[in-house]
Amino acid sequence: MIIKKGQLSALLFLLVGFLLANRVPVMTNGAMDYSQTVAIQEIDSVKYLHLRQFGEAIHAGVSYDPLLQNLTMNFMGHKIKMSAHSSFLLIDERAYNLYLPTRMEYDAMLVPLDSFLSVFHREVYDRIFFNQTLQRFEIELIFLNITGVQIQEKANGTILRIATTKTFKEDQINFWVHSAQTLYVTVAGGRLDSIYIAQSPVCGVVSDVVPIQLEHSVQIAFKLRKNIQTPELYQSTNPNEIIISLRTPITEDISKRLEHRKREWKFDCIVLDAGHGGKDPGAVGKHGLREKDVTLGVAKRLGKKIQDRLGVRVEYTRETDKFVELWRRAEIANEIGGDLFVSVHCNAAKNRKASGFETYFLRSGKSQDAIEVAQRENAVIQMEANEGHYERMDEEMRILSSMLQSGYMKESEELANLFQVELNKRLNTENRGVKQAGFYVLVGASMPNVLVEIGFISNRKEEKKMKTEAYLNDVAESLYQGVRQFIASYSVR
Numbered sequence: 124m125i126i127k128k129g130q131l132s133a134l135l136f137l138l139v140g141f142l143l144a145n146r147v148p149v150m151t152n153g154a155m156d157y158s159q160t161v162a163i164q165e166i167d168s169v170k171y172l173h174l175r176q177f178g179e180a181i182h183a184g185v186s187y188d189p190l191l192q193n194l195t196m197n198f199m200g201h202k203i204k205m206s207a208h209s210s211f212l213l214i215d216e217r218a219y220n221l222y223l224p225t226r227m228e229y230d231a232m233l234v235p236l237d238s239f240l241s242v243f244h245r246e247v248y249d250r251i252f253f254n255q256t257l258q259r260f261e262i263e264l265i266f267l268n269i270t271g272v273q274i275q276e277k278a279n280g281t282i283l284r285i286a287t288t289k290t291f292k293e294d295q296i297n298f299w300v301h302s303a304q305t306l307y308v309t310v311a312g313g314r315l316d317s318i319y320i321a322q323s324p325v326c327g328v329v330s331d332v333v334p335i336q337l338e339h340s341v342q343i344a345f346k347l348r349k350n351i352q353t354p355e356l357y358q359s360t361n362p363n364e365i366i367i368s369l370r371t372p373i374t375e376d377i378s379k380r381l382e383h384r385k386r387e388w389k390f391d392c393i394v395l396d397a398g399h400g401g402k403d404p405g406a407v408g409k410h411g412l413r414e415k416d417v418t419l420g421v422a423k424r425l426g427k428k429i430q431d432r433l434g435v436r437v438e439y440t441r442e443t444d445k446f447v448e449l450w451r452r453a454e455i456a457n458e459i460g461g462d463l464f465v466s467v468h469c470n471a472a473k474n475r476k477a478s479g480f481e482t483y484f485l486r487s488g489k490s491q492d493a494i495e496v497a498q499r500e501n502a503v504i505q506m507e508a509n510e511g512h513y514e515r516m517d518e519e520m521r522i523l524s525s526m527l528q529s530g531y532m533k534e535s536e537e538l539a540n541l542f543q544v545e546l547n548k549r550l551n552t553e554n555r556g557v558k559q560a561g562f563y564v565l566v567g568a569s570m571p572n573v574l575v576e577i578g579f580i581s582n583r584k585e586e587k588k589m590k591t592e593a594y595l596n597d598v599a600e601s602l603y604q605g606v607r608q609f610i611a612s613y614s615v616r
């Protein structure tokens with residue numbers, strides 16, 4: 124039986140339902156419509172599949188050569204080819220016999236459904252099912268692990284967010300800028316829906332998105348409107364996201380200011396930030412010692428040493444037992460025009476044996492430890508009346524603020540190193556090293572800044588020591604020596 128064109132309405136149109144159960148929610152700003160219609164036609168009790176529609180439904184690149192009457196599609200790195208009136212299916216130049224030849228309905232190529240699918244399952248992808256009961260296709264798109272691209276424009280650059288269903292390691296992600304015009308991002312092992320990704324709305328410095336599925340990787344080309352500085356990959360706390368920031372060259376105004384600072388970096392004012400205070404005691408030791416008292420003790424001793432011995436002005440975010448919101452601390456530092464920002468804290472851990480000192484500089488959270496410390500130190504936010512200040516202080520803000528201050532990242536890390544070396548000389552406890560984390564208190568201070576955790580108030584031995592003048596003085600002296608060397612290293616230049 125041959126079905127004429129007029130009988131098309133009699134064809135069975137089947138909805139290809141995609142099972143998205145294993146996928147993370149995709150972005151909502153684009154229309155990701157996976158409902159496709161594929162015609163199944165029954166001829167002499169054999170079901171035939173409309174091959175082009177099938178190829179389009181699974182977003183395989185389909186091309187039909189009307190002259191040679193063959194249809195080619197590319198799917199998951201495989202080249203799949205069928206010719207008119209032939210029973211041989213070619214996959215990567217290998218021939219598979221479908222036993223029944225393809226049928227042509229004008230330019231529509233129909234292939235025998237069962238034998239086609241059985242070869243397709245075996246050689247290409249086995250997550251496409253023809254549901255006999257529901258008479259429809261069910262396709263699991265779990266093979267897609269890159270599900271969307273979102274571009275966000277910010278004051279100082281553009282952020283690219285690539286949504287994924289799995290975590291890609293840093294070494295699987297590569298990117299480079301070609302002739303200042305295109306940013307290429309490759310993700311090894313990446314699988315994407317190129318049609319959908321290509322429709323990603325663009326903004327900021329990005330004028331176009333061109334995704335290409337390669338056999339073992341994905342390449343996404345971002346066409347750039349203007350020059351960007353070296354793109355940076357950010358360690359996202361969301362494992363299903365790859366974030367790359369594209370910083371546009373700093374506006375003249377700011378860059379001049381930075382230049383000025385760098386050329387003759389005068390340390391006119393050091394801002395000391397005693398952690399916690401007032402209604403926020405910080406961590407409390409087993410014997411009642413409060414972090415807020417220790418931090419203020421250290422900050423004051425350190426400030427006095429700097430003023431007396433270096434003659435440099437010192438400003439405090441608090442000099443008494445008063446509550447100061449986190450956001451206000453960096454703001455104070457900026458208003459004063461500080462050249463260095465040091466935030467003093469005490470560590471605490473569930474494990475009472477944990478001991479030692481560590482120094483942080485701002486970067487998006489890296490190690491689990493660093494994330495925990497950041498969470499604990501940030502917990503104070505819940506005590507603050509005006510939480511609105513932090514509404515936007517999510518991951519993105521941390522990225523942006525580190526973008527803003529990446530000019531000071533090297534310096535901050537240097538200072539953190541000096542602190543660790545000096546503390547190690549005087550404190551007879553574990554040197555836990557320099558770490559990176561995203562502390563709100565460090566966010567927004569546009570100057571080199573570090574946060575030092577001078578010891579564990581949760582550790583009985585360390586709590587006891589923190590109560591002594593000798594210990595507070597040793598800590599202050601160590602930090603003083605760190606600051607002194609840091610300033611000295613810039614003065615000789």
Ligand SMILES: [Zn+2]
Pocket residue numbers: 398399405406414467468469500
């Ligand atoms: Zn603290």
